[in-house]
Amino acid sequence: MKNLIPYFTLGYPDNQTLMKFLRIMPVNKINYLEFGFPSNDPRYDGPTIRETHKIGNKNFNDNLYKDLFSYFHKNRIKMYSLSYYSDIKPKFNEFIDYLKSRSFSGIIIPDLIIDYYSEAKDTINYLNKNGFEYIPFFSPATPDKIIIDISKLTDSWIYYGLQPSTGIDIPYELDYTTERINSLLPGREITYGFGIKTEEDIKSLMKSGGSGVAIGSYLEKMLAKNDESGFLEYINRIRGALDA
Amino acid sequence: MITSINKDIMPENWYNVVPDLPEPLAPPRDSKSDFSSINLLNKILPREVLKQEFTFRRYEKIPDEVMEQYQQIGRPTPLIRAKNLEKFLDYNGKIFYKYEGATASGSHKINTAIPQAYYAKNEGVNGVTTETGAGQWGSATALAASLYKLPAQIFMVKISFEQKPLRKIVMNLYNGNVVPSPSNLTEYGRKVLKEHPDTTGTLGIGISEAIEYALDHDYRYMVASVMNVSLTHQSVIGQETKKQLELLGEHADVLIGCVGGGSNFGGFTFPFIPDHPDTEIIATTADEVPKFSRGEYKYDLMDTGGILPEVRMYSLGADFVPPSIYAGGLRYHGASPSLSLLINKGRIKSDEVTQDEVKEAIKIFANTQGVIIAPESGHAVATMLKYIKEHKNDKKTIVVNVSGHGLLDLSIFGDTQ
Numbered sequence: 001m002k003n004l005i006p007y008f009t010l011g012y013p014d015n016q017t018l019m020k021f022l023r024i025m026p027v028n029k030i031n032y033l034e035f036g037f038p039s040n041d042p043r044y045d046g047p048t049i050r051e052t053h054k055i056g057n058k059n060f061n062d063n064l065y066k067d068l069f070s071y072f073h074k075n076r077i078k079m080y081s082l083s084y085y086s087d088i089k090p091k092f093n094e095f096i097d098y099l100k101s102r103s104f105s106g107i108i109i110p111d112l113i114i115d116y117y118s119e120a121k122d123t124i125n126y127l128n129k130n131g132f133e134y135i136p137f138f139s140p141a142t143p144d145k146i147i148i149d150i151s152k153l154t155d156s157w158i159y160y161g162l163q164p165s166t167g168i169d170i171p172y173e174l175d176y177t178t179e180r181i182n183s184l185l186p187g188r189e190i191t192y193g194f195g196i197k198t199e200e201d202i203k204s205l206m207k208s209g210g211s212g213v214a215i216g217s218y219l220e221k222m223l224a225k226n227d228e229s230g231f232l233e234y235i236n237r238i239r240g241a242l243d244a
Numbered sequence: 245m246i247t248s249i250n251k252d253i254m255p256e257n258w259y260n261v262v263p264d265l266p267e268p269l270a271p272p273r274d275s276k277s278d279f280s281s282i283n284l285l286n287k288i289l290p291r292e293v294l295k296q297e298f299t300f301r302r303y304e305k306i307p308d309e310v311m312e313q314y315q316q317i318g319r320p321t322p323l324i325r326a327k328n329l330e331k332f333l334d335y336n337g338k339i340f341y342k343y344e345g346a347t348a349s350g351s352h353k354i355n356t357a358i359p360q361a362y363y364a365k366n367e368g369v370n371g372v373t374t375e376t377g378a379g380q381w382g383s384a385t386a387l388a389a390s391l392y393k394l395p396a397q398i399f400m401v402k403i404s405f406e407q408k409p410l411r412k413i414v415m416n417l418y419n420g421n422v423v424p425s426p427s428n429l430t431e432y433g434r435k436v437l438k439e440h441p442d443t444t445g446t447l448g449i450g451i452s453e454a455i456e457y458a459l460d461h462d463y464r465y466m467v468a469s470v471m472n473v474s475l476t477h478q479s480v481i482g483q484e485t486k487k488q489l490e491l492l493g494e495h496a497d498v499l500i501g502c503v504g505g506g507s508n509f510g511g512f513t514f515p516f517i518p519d520h521p522d523t524e525i526i527a528t529t530a531d532e533v534p535k536f537s538r539g540e541y542k543y544d545l546m547d548t549g550g551i552l553p554e555v556r557m558y559s560l561g562a563d564f565v566p567p568s569i570y571a572g573g574l575r576y577h578g579a580s581p582s583l584s585l586l587i588n589k590g591r592i593k594s595d596e597v598t599q600d601e602v603k604e605a606i607k608i609f610a611n612t613q614g615v616i617i618a619p620e621s622g623h624a625v626a627t628m629l630k631y632i633k634e635h636k637n638d639k640k641t642i643v644v645n646v647s648g649h650g651l652l653d654l655s656i657f658g659d660t661q
Contacts, residue, residue, distance in 0.1 A: 043273050043543075047280045117267045140300040141262055141269045164271040164298060168282050171295040180300065 002242040003157075003191055003212025004029060006219055006235070007082065009036035009052035011060030013224050021223055021231060022068050027075045029239040034108065034214055036082040043084070044110045046165040048217040066102070073103035080135060081107045085116050085123075092123070096132055106133025108159055113142070113150055124153045135159050139194070140177065147184050157211065158188055163195035166217050174201070178208035199241035206242060213242065253320040253491075254311070255483035257303035260476045261514040261582050264302070266589050269472075269581055272553035273543055281553040288458055288465045288552075290363035297473040304476060306359075313358045313391060317348040319480065323488035323643075328612040335632050337639040338494070341625075341646045342485045342512065343615065349414075351618065351648030352508040353384035356477035357466060361388035364464040371395035373457045374466040375425060375450025377504070378404055378573040378620065379411025380648050381468040386420025388466075397463065399425035399433075399453045401575070402445035410652045425450040432456050432549045447505075447576045448562050452549025469505025470546055470555070470580050478511020485643060486515055497640035498524045498631065501647070502623040503535075503594075504573040506580030508647040513592070514582070525592045527583065528627040530574045530602075532567045535560050536587055536594035544578060557584040570599060570619035570656040573647075597626040603657070605629055606650060618648035619656060 006025070008018060025033075036042075038056035042049060072079055081099050088095045088109075099107065107127065113120050113136075127134040136150050139161040151158060160181055163170055181190055192205050193214035202213055215238060222231045262269055275281045285294050296304055306314075326339040333339075344352035364372050372389050373396065376382030382398040389396035398420050405412065405424035415422045425445050426433035430453045436443060443449075458465040467474045489496055499516060501509035506527075513525050529535055535558045545562035546552040559578040560566075566575040579587075586592045597605075602619060605626035610616050617625060628644045 044271060046282070047274065047278065050274070114268050114270050139268075139271060140298060141271055142300075143265045143268060144263045145266075146268055165274070165280070165282055168280060169286065170282065170298050171286075171291055172298065173295070176301065 001031070002206055002210070003031040004235070004239055004242055005032045005034050005191060005212060005214040006030055007034040007036060007214055007216035008223070009038060009049065009056040009220065010065065011038055011056035011058070012052035012220065013055060014059050015061055015064050017223060017226060019064065019068060021228070024228060024232065026232065026235060027072070027077055029235050030077060031212065032078045032080060033072055034080050034082050034216075037087070039084040039087050041084065041086055044114070044165055046168045046217065048220055049166045052220050069102045078105040079103065080105060080133070083107060083109060085109050085112045089116075096127065096130060100132060106135055106156060108135045108137050110137050113137070113146060120150065121153065124150070128154065137161065138181070139164065140172065144184055147181070151185050151188065158185060158190045159214065160190050160192050161194035162192055166194050168195050174204050175208065178205060178210065182209050199237060202238060202241040203244055213238070253484050253487050254314065255306070255480060257305055258476045259479040259483060259515045260299060260302055260304060260472070261510070261517055262472060263300050264518045265582060265585055266591065267585060269585060270543070270556035272555050275545055275550045275552065275554045281551060284551070285553070288455055289467065290360065290367050290369070290464050292363040292366070293360055293467065293473055296476060297471055307362065310359045310362050313362070314355070314480065317354050317358070318346050320484045320488075321346045321481070323485055324613075326613050329609065332608065332612045333629070333632055336637065338641045339628070340489070340494070340641070340643045341613075342481060342643065344481060344508065344645065344647050345615065345617065345649030349380070349384045349387045350651070351380040351384065352478060352481060352511065353381045353468065354387060355480050355511065356474045356507065357381070357384035357388035358391070359477050360466045361385070361392045361394060365392040365394055367464070369462055369464045371397065371461065371463045372466050373397040373399070373454045373461075373463045374468060375399045375401070375447055375454045376404070376468070377401050377447050377575055378618070379408050379415065379652070380573060380618070382420065382422065383411060383414045383418065385466050386415040386418035389420065390418045396420040397454070397457055398422045399427060399450040399457070401425055401447060401450055402443065407655060408652060414652070425453050427453060429453065430456040444565070446548060446565055448545070448548030451547035452551055455547065455551045456549070469507035469576070470557070470578065472580065472582055474507045475510035475514065475580055475582060478507045479515050481508065481511040481645065482513060482515035485512065489643070494641055496520065496523050496643045498526065498642040500526045500528065500624050500628050500631065500642065501645040502574060502620045503527045503529050503579055503583065504620065505576050505578070506583040508645055510580055510583050512645040517586070517591070526627055526631070527587065527592055527594045528623045529594065529596050530623060531596045531598045533560065533574055533576070534596050535577065535579055537596060539578070541584060541588050546578065555581045557581050558587060570602065570653065573620040574623060595627045595630070597623050597630070601626040615646070616650045616654070617646050618650040619653050621646040621648055622650070
């Protein structure tokens with residue numbers, strides 16, 4: 001079963017709406033959940049997700065989500081934190097302990113190898129030692145050697161962003177993109193994200209050996225519109241495309 | 245001297261350094277919070293150019309039509325051993341110079357202008373537009389647009405427009421329309437003129453004007469430098485140089501080039517990065533624009549108006565207004581992200597030279613090799629002269645990129661000869 005990973009920024013559009021959508025989430029259709037912890041500087045996100053961070057920063061209240069995190073954990077939905085290193089660096093160890101206490105399985109840190117490359121190895125080793133998954137995040141701009149070197153430090157799945165930011169639409173060659181990452185990391189579980197919109201995109205990515213997709217901007221727009229039926233229908237459609 | 249028009253010297257592909265960088269290149273970042281300046285690139289650049297800007301392909305095939313035009317404008321350019329200069333300097337090593345001044349437009353700029361105009365033409369747009377400092381990029385844009393029968397609107401930095409009237413004539417001969425920037429053609433230009441009526445203009449202002457013009461007129465913006473795609477196109481310089489050195493049985497110990505935004509420098513040196521780890525590479529800037537020594541390595545605006553995304557680069561600040569130095573092409577406040585990263589990681593060294601050193605270098609080069617080089621290239625040669633002075637007995641093979649001729653820049657000697 002290919003992985004469907006919905007993304008939500010915590011606290012967006014408000015806690016009650018997000019919790020409502022999480023409660024109706026069909027857990028049999030998804031595999032993992034990715035939660036964005038509101039950042040002060042979501043520098044590698046596009047305008048839609050940036051806005052969710054801005055609002056999430058004002059709203060997010062951890063206590064409200066405790067039961068939901070526990071619910072997903074019980075339903076074997078792995079949860080991953082999307083956090084910017086620039087935000088969590090000052091209290092990194094505490095933050096990881098907190099995530100573990102909330103049953104998160106791992107963390108995606110989009111700025112770690114871009115802005116803090118010299119600290120990446122120690123950070124990943126710390127996570128390994130503490131039994132917490134580090135999900136390497138790569139983009140087309142990541143040099144070949146870095147992709148290979150960083151991937152060797154972990155056994156987890158790989159997050160590959162197809163675009164320079166979330167929700168961006170820069171032309172790219174899908175076939176060549178997947179060929180490249182597959183040849184650099186043969187046999188590795190690759191999940192694609194950033195700018196995936198159509199079911200055709202998803203089918204092509206899966207056909208080329210992709211193991212799943214992460215969907216963010218599109219879902220956040222539905223939450224903003226409070227579009228429950230559209231949300232469920234979209235999740236169904238993406239699931240269908242993944243399983244096609 | 246290798247001046248053959250042998251096609252074998254010309255590469256079949258452009259080389260993109262991004263997959264070979266020592267660390268990931270920081271992606272561009274939206275400069276405004278309420279809209280995506282990255283997405284806006286879809287309306288500013290030809291689609292294929294945009295694709296190449298963000299590609300991770302190490303090699304990009306040069307279209308046959310572009311290859312044909314490359315030959316028409318004088319590629320491959322010569323790699324010449326500067327024996328007279330070696331003798332004059334009493335240097336026991338070897339000096340070569342790659343002469344991009346031999347192209348039809350007189351500089352390296354045409355190497356990226358041709359493919360960009362070609363891709364714009366294929367998309368059926370109304371025309372192309374750009375900014376120019378010294379006028380070399382404007383001339384190249386006008387020529388490339390003319391080859392593909394596209395109108396070209398060029399915003400020339402006001403100080404250069406006034407100092408270099410001949411450049412304007414060249415652009416007009418190529419059917420380009422040239423205005424001093426800031427201008428009244430754009431809202432941004434009018435705003436700058438209102439706030440700073442005596443401004444001499446900057447490349448940053450010119451870029452903002454050209455982009456606004458492109459958006460308003462369904463033109464496409466031509467990228468002179470800084471953005472990765474222009475460095476990729478310019479890689480024909482370095483790839484030819486490698487091939488020419490190979491045919492001569494030579495190995496480059498040192499590569500030297502000048503940096504405005506980084507396109508001639510990146511094009512010349514980046515093809516050596518993957519397989520010449522021991523080659524010393526030096527980037528020269530003007531003492532008056534000390535971006536590498538006094539600039540900060542940070543996210544900053546590429547254009548003063550903030551329409552384009554921010555990129556991580558060495559920058560003196562987008563609002564930096566440089567002095568009116570001879571080399572208009574070196575007045576830009578920043579430098580290409582890939583070059584900035586390589587400088588930051590120590591793979592590429594930097595140097596700064598004064599205007600006096602540049603004038604002296606141009607004179608020495610003219611008197612020994614007979615070639616009057618552009619003031620921008622004079623910076624590279626000045627650094628080379630300093631290098632030889634400091635490494636007199638090293639017997640190294642030094643290759644310098646002479647990015648253009650200076651026949652339209654002679655006014656810099658007018659009062660002091």
